[in-house]
Amino acid sequence: MADFKTALEALAKGNLDVEVLAGQLTSLLDKTPQYANRMLSQLDEMYDQKSINDQDYAKLKSQINQYRRAHASETEAGAEASADSTVFAQEDNVQEPVAPTAGVDDATQVLEGGPQANDTPEVSGFDVTGASDMSGIDVDLSALHDPSITTGTGPAETAWSDPSTQAPQSETTLGPGSIIKQRFKLISVLGIGGMGKVYKGLDLLKEEARDKKPYCAIKLLNEDFKDHPEAFISLQRESSRQQKLAHPNIATIYDFDRIAGPGTPVYITMELMEGMELKDFIKKTVKKQGGLPFDEAFPMIKQLVDALAYAHDKRLVHSDLKPGNAFLCNDGTVKILDFGIARAVKNPVTGETEKTLFDPGQLGALTPAYASYEMLEGEEPDTRDDTYALGCMCYELLTGKHPFNKLPANKAKENNLKPPMVKGLRKKQNCALQRAIAFERKDRSPTVEHFLAEFEDRYIWYKSPLTIAAILVVAIGLGGT
Structure with a gap:
């Protein structure tokens, strides 16, 4: 008795003819169409391991895809589909048993189940001559747990096990080389944070289409979502909102999904951005210099303000702005990451002020060192919360130090702390910086644009009533002459 993967292994070793397997595949799909996607996953996995040649892979994949298209209502139902997972179209270009285009890696693999712990393949259970009547072969996708499906009347009483019984892989078993949703291939680890690991990824669909930029960043979130389904719902909502943000200083979100069904990562x-987190730039460069000159820091600050102003205009508050959520690209572009997303995430590490903390009951996240006093008190989010965090980041860029030495705002307020003035700044600029990090919202700059104007020491003439009145007087006078 052999399962589907064992049959593929027999094909790879030359012990089974592809035409025979194709005939058995048709019988299998007719009996249990709901497992078409799972079988496609196993086929992709074998091909990705270079165990199956191009011609056999293309033939079998074309057969499965054609069946899926003709029986979509059956093949996309059941265990393979879920309300919170994205169904990707399979490679429609694979229609004939021909080798894929050279140089295009359309090999895909989903990590919905690892290899089964089977014994040595029982290739003797298959008729390798191709002379048998394939319609007589019984195929069992229930892993022999449902004897009513298997009658055992085939030429060799062949039965195939149900791929759905294979346990889905967890976050810890994913890594470079793994493929998610038959589309995204993990290439290398870019970083590890409170939310999980970030990988450089290859979008196989874009690569097949010969897109000039087939690479992306893939953030694989940690296991907390399995224990807190509310966090998944909140994250999905916030991710959808961020997908609507289109700004050069905000990292673009492409997709949000699970690697398989419910309960999977x-x-x-x-x-994909090339450069480093602003946190690392401050640590490696700014601190060593004792802070950046205003002319060097201001372009970065302005880009942060531009991104926040754009988001605030759309009534979206970041709520966890910090150097670790800003990215400095090699070309000097600064991009903010994780708008609202961090609020749905829990970090198991507690007690560290630079780590994102999550209260699963409140679905809120914050970083104590950059959280406003009101956030720490549990008040509703406000755009001026981001202003406080922005002020702390500006202070770090200019001095290399956090204004309150990473002490949370509530503790700093209790101790009546006030950071020293920044050397090299004019009085108005220092006042603007002090106002941004005020403990009370009412004392902070009303908007990030207002902060920037004061910090740049720029006179906003069109907002001054006296200036406007003077201009009107002059205009009237000129009009009367």
């Missing part, structure tokens, strides 16, 4: 795909 969650991942987010976003634009």
